[in-house]
Amino acid sequence: MASIYLDNAATSHPRPRPVVEAVSGYLNELGASPGRSGHRPSLESGRLVLETRELAADFFGASSVENVIFTANVTGALNIALKGYLRPGDHVLTTRFEHNAVLRPLHRLKEERNIEIDYFPVDSGGSIEREDFEQLLREDTSLVVINHASNVTGAVLDILPLSEWCGEYNLPLMVDAAQSAGSLDFPWDKLDAQFLCFTGHKGLMGPPGTGGMIIDPEMVERTKSFIEGGTGSKSDKLTQPQVLPDKYEAGTMNTAGIAGLNAAFKYLADEGLEQIIEKKKRLTEKLCRGMEDIPGIEVLGPGPGERRTSTVSITWSDGDTAELSVKLDREYDIMTRSGLHCAPLAHRELGTYPRGALRFSTGHFNSGDDIDRTLAAIKEILG
Amino acid sequence: MASIYLDNAATSHPRPRPVVEAVSGYLNELGASPGRSGHRPSLESGRLVLETRELAADFFGASSVENVIFTANVTGALNIALKGYLRPGDHVLTTRFEHNAVLRPLHRLKEERNIEIDYFPVDSGGSIEREDFEQLLREDTSLVVINHASNVTGAVLDILPLSEWCGEYNLPLMVDAAQSAGSLDFPWDKLDAQFLCFTGHKGLMGPPGTGGMIIDPEMVERTKSFIEGGTGSKSDKLTQPQVLPDKYEAGTMNTAGIAGLNAAFKYLADEGLEQIIEKKKRLTEKLCRGMEDIPGIEVLGPGPGERRTSTVSITWSDGDTAELSVKLDREYDIMTRSGLHCAPLAHRELGTYPRGALRFSTGHFNSGDDIDRTLAAIKEILG
Known part of the structure; x- marks a missing residue:
């Protein structure tokens, strides 16, 4: 059996067959690095990556394509977002249902930047009470970070009202969508999240080694780069370019994986x-x-x-x-x-x-x- | 034509055919995440990753397999090594032939941790004079970081004598082997480098999205983790495990890419x-x-x-x-x-x-x- x-x-x-075919197709036929050289296979690889950003932007309702940042996994995206955004002494609200991909970076920052962490309650069905949330709010609260769905219980956290409350208090919201993207009927375009971190290889059915974050343009100035290196852009500068997506992407990316993620987005659309x-x-x-x-x-x-x-x-x-x-x-x-x-x-x-x-x-x-x-x-x- | x-x-x-076949083979047949679950495909993925660490350790003459850390690319490895190791005010020696994957992290650290950077001369053929090197040495010099071969001229830097001088001064050496691994006949086992950063997709002919670093056991205590998150180990702890390779690896890795890198190492050995x-x-x-x-x-x-x-x-x-x-x-x-x-x-x-x-x-x-x-x-x- x-x-x-x-x-x-x-x-x-x-994985869906087209995903695997796209990965081996890239490796066999295209092969070149995107955004590095001016020859046609390199330009074509660049277009493939750009198209994948467009597919991700469409999927998650992102306002613009350059705000889609690709990373090696959702853990990488959460590290960029948390460590780039949070400042010494910041107060952060989160839940006890977070994955170690959120908890461990937060605890590192607690140690190193004296950030303070409070956990607001979530009931077994994923509901959050406005009162509980507001009770923990402080003058110096600078971020709310929350998983969209628990990787333990499968509970879907009620992030739409939360995003509204955050909006009222002008408080950025960071969402860990590792368990929800592709596994949940959800109106992404109605979610007002300043950082949306996702993985490519779970519900989206892409290959491992893919993931990313969608960052609100207003967050970019405050959110420092995390990994610096070659970007194929502004190569004369010894500082990381501040343009997107380059600010948060350095080094040769997993283009084979991105090709697979591209096919995965199309597969989801084709199958419905x-x-x-x-x-x-x-x-x-x-x-x-x-x-x-x-x-x-x-x-x-x-x-x-x-x-x-x-x-x-x-x-x-x-x-x-x-x-x-x-x-x-x-x-x-x-x-x-x-x-x-x-x-x-x-x-x-x-x-x-x-x-x-x-x-x-x-x-x-x-x-x-x-x-x-x-x-x-x-x-x-x-x- | x-x-x-x-x-x-x-x-x-x-890429060599076996490399592409290994990537699609992993995606089609194995698919599971290594080190996460206890079922057989997950264990088998874990063995695949472990075997690839062994192949990398053999290739580079690493003393032990857990000191092989996999990253998304050599830029990631250099960021982990530089940012994990360097402390505020440290003095670093490097060359002007470095790639932005070294220069940009160093300049970020110059800005943030007040590290000081000096460049020692390298001639067009890659030679380094002991005198030039020694002249720049200071009491507070804590690292030498150098590329093994220039990505611009192809010059091979004379890192063997350099590693000896560093040894004499008890100074850790970090080598960026992006351009040399697989492209240079070199006695890796004779190189005494405390950090050896490599990429999988250039001379080694593996897929993009692969790379890593080999870290000297003596460097581990001082070198902090860089990306924290799930490791599938010590999941009860809110701090990153200090054991290797987990300390420097968080989140689901690019197992498909690692499968390709595994095949690449074997291809290099088979072809000679x-x-x-x-x-x-x-x-x-x-x-x-x-x-x-x-x-x-x-x-x-x-x-x-x-x-x-x-x-x-x-x-x-x-x-x-x-x-x-x-x-x-x-x-x-x-x-x-x-x-x-x-x-x-x-x-x-x-x-x-x-x-x-x-x-x-x-x-x-x-x-x-x-x-x-x-x-x-x-x-x-x-x-």
């Missing part, structure tokens, strides 16, 4: 993003309902009917979920992820620290049969 | 690194001699018989090399790179600032006929 991959929140697998998301939603609901029916299993996070991404995490009252994960892999060829999912505070909030939980995350290429087999396997193991 | 790609110092093209380098050397010498015979053309850098990589840059007494580059591309389908090559101080030293020069860089897949056609084309244009 075919294996069942339910670890799409870590990285999507398999709504249909893709609808299918994942159906599979996830089926998985979720099935889990809730198994005695001894508790589903974390959103309750029935509450919004979630394609992620369902469970605990098992009678045993260790790590053991369950290993059995699913070894005996049933079903791939999941147990542990803390790089989100220690979330597990503390959920009461699942330090043991963690077992995460199932569906993808576009899963089938209803995959879910049936997975549920049957769990029942058999728990037997 | 087939096009002629002579821009291998920007990025190698075409010596033979590959010998072939490029022969082609480069042919190109160099041919250029020297064309009236009005001046070859920059190393003279006849002096060591160089596969790079030959020229100026043209009667005209603009940018124009020559465009003509070669448009009329002869020959791809080169004109301009400042992200190395402004090198061009100032060479007297070619701000006009720049025209760079030809041969690769493993060029032929003698490519060189003949290129020389004939130049003669025709200049004729």
